[in-house]
Amino acid sequence: MTPLDLAGYLIAGLMTAVALWRMPAALWGDEEDRRRRALWGCYAGFAIALWTKTEAVRTGLNNSAVTDLAVLIKHYTATVAILAILSYIVAIYGSYPEAGAVPRHVRFARLVQQVAAKASVATLILLTVLFFTVVDRSVPSDRFVSDHAGEWGATLYMSVFYLYLGAASAVCAFQWALATADAHRRHLRIGLGMMTFAMFIGVGYTVSRTLFLWVSVVDEPSEAFALRFDQVTEAAQLVLFAFFALGASVPAFSTGARRVRLWRAQVRLHALWYELMASFPDQPFDPPASLTRELTRFNAPADLRIDRWAADIADAVEKLRHYVPDELVAASEEAAARDTADTRRAAALGDAYWIRAALLAKESGAPAGPAAAVAAQQAADQDGEVARLERVAAAYRTVTVERAREVLAAATTRTSETTEQTS
Incomplete structure (x- = not known):
């Protein structure tokens, strides 16, 4: 031949x-x-x-x-x-x-x-x-x-x-x-x-x-x-x-x-989305399931599912604002700045600290109150928002419960000091 x-x-x-x-x-x-x-x-x-x-x-x-x-x-x-x-x-x-x-x-x-x-x-x-x-x-x-x-x-x-x-x-x-x-x-x-x-x-x-x-x-x-x-x-x-x-x-x-990128985004966002939806089970269209089950759902395209997850996470963060003090933003940002010198990673880590600490506050029985301050988000479009959430989700996996408690305690202390000064 x-x-x-x-x-x-x-x-x-x-x-x-x-x-x-x-x-x-x-x-x-x-x-x-x-x-x-x-x-x-x-x-x-x-x-x-x-x-x-x-x-x-x-x-x-x-x-x-x-x-x-x-x-x-x-x-x-x-x-x-x-x-x-x-x-x-x-x-x-x-x-x-x-x-x-x-x-x-x-x-x-x-x-x-x-x-x-x-x-x-x-x-x-x-x-x-x-x-x-x-x-x-x-x-x-x-x-x-x-x-x-x-x-x-x-x-x-x-x-x-x-x-x-x-x-x-x-x-x-x-x-x-x-x-x-x-x-x-x-x-x-x-x-x-x-x-x-x-x-x-x-x-x-x-x-x-x-x-x-x-x-x-x-x-x-x-x-x-x-x-x-x-x-x-x-x-x-x-x-x-x-x-x-x-x-x-x-x-x-x-x-x-593009489909591969969407599947990869689902893998990266799942843990963060799942924990937030477990805290607010009435929010998602379908009850949160394991990663394997979510990847094999065919009732909606992957891009639509990612958009829903991004919206679910944003809505859950909005609800968590009622269980934390305003000072949690500053405490989270300071903790992230001490842990890393990378500005981009510090922003994602600060958001991850805020979410983990806010979940702890809600789970500990903190009463709902006025919406607290939250870090400003600067994503230009939906793809940019998903990319930001992927970085937050990656940082979230590294945040331990003990570290989140420290951040929440620091925020509580700052709140008490602010209250004493104003009074």
């Missing part, structure tokens, strides 16, 4: 993995996911086409009762995959009123899709006719282009396919280049850029192969040169599919990374 054949198996496996990964969302997802069915059809079609190019599959099919059957199947599935990707390009632009102004590139994409649907049917019929009439299939081939270099029938057959493939690649490159320039999210811009690069390779692949075949009709090349040219362009096509598969997966990888 040559390195090129091994690479063929790897890329076919990669495209298959992407198709299987995207299949559930495409077939059983919501309306937005259903629009991605066309893109999944592209993955699936190209996955089949790539498997027909692998050494074992192409050898078996080409030596079957229908000589060079792998070539015909490959071109059938690739044609359907190309139609699917053109349909997806139209779908991602969303809906525009029929009578309103529609951007030029959207009108162009819709026109291409309409033409492509008819062209794909014509291409499939013409390929079938040419394959069984003018292509010399007296001997099974291994590398179709190099083996048939100089033959006008195979050249005509491949030119029909390359015309369809090259035009579709050019359209995709153009549309995705526009989308890349307009993309605001970095992961989307990277993914579209990789897919655009892949389509430019596709244009170069089809043009170079078409020229090679027609030049070979006039001046037949040596067997070694034809084979070498075939291998180089095949390698370029494998690079094309690698960039296409990875580029199409980058946005999904970003979504997966």
Whole structure:
């Protein structure tokens, strides 16, 4: 097995993995996911086409009762995959009123899709006719282009396919280049850029192969040169599919990374949230459960659950203000400043001391009174608030009950001294 054949198996496996990964969302997802069915059809079609190019599959099919059957199947599935990707390009632009102004590139994409649907049917019929009439299939081939270099029938057959493939690649490159320039999210811009690069390779692949075949009709090349040219362009096509598969997966990888961050946030916040909810059991929507149970709840998305936990913690802190003196803020901040020189950690540790001491005060039976002062929070948005709470939760795990009692006692002493001075 040559390195090129091994690479063929790897890329076919990669495209298959992407198709299987995207299949559930495409077939059983919501309306937005259903629009991605066309893109999944592209993955699936190209996955089949790539498997027909692998050494074992192409050898078996080409030596079957229908000589060079792998070539015909490959071109059938690739044609359907190309139609699917053109349909997806139209779908991602969303809906525009029929009578309103529609951007030029959207009108162009819709026109291409309409033409492509008819062209794909014509291409499939013409390929079938040419394959069984003018292509010399007296001997099974291994590398179709190099083996048939100089033959006008195979050249005509491949030119029909390359015309369809090259035009579709050019359209995709153009549309995705526009989308890349307009993309605001970095992961989307990277993914579209990789897919655009892949389509430019596709244009170069089809043009170079078409020229090679027609030049070979006039001046037949040596067997070694034809084979070498075939291998180089095949390698370029494998690079094309690698960039296409990875580029199409980058946005999904970003979504997966966000889910991992949300699960990690749940792990980090759970202990703090659980203790606060145990002190105020009527507050949460569902009774607080173990970390394992919380991570396996599917009645709400992870991001919504994190937002709820952040709100629950804030509400619990607001309630705890009625069980502590104003001086607990200063006592907590002073204790944190003595324990660490890191300003950011000191802020989180001060909040952790305040919460632990406030819980002790409530559990000891302190009567509820006016709301005490609390440290000002400066998170700019919800993500910033969650990040702050993660730091507080991490610090909270290091605060012992004895240390919290010391902080609460210091606050009580300061309160008594303040009362004596004012009286």
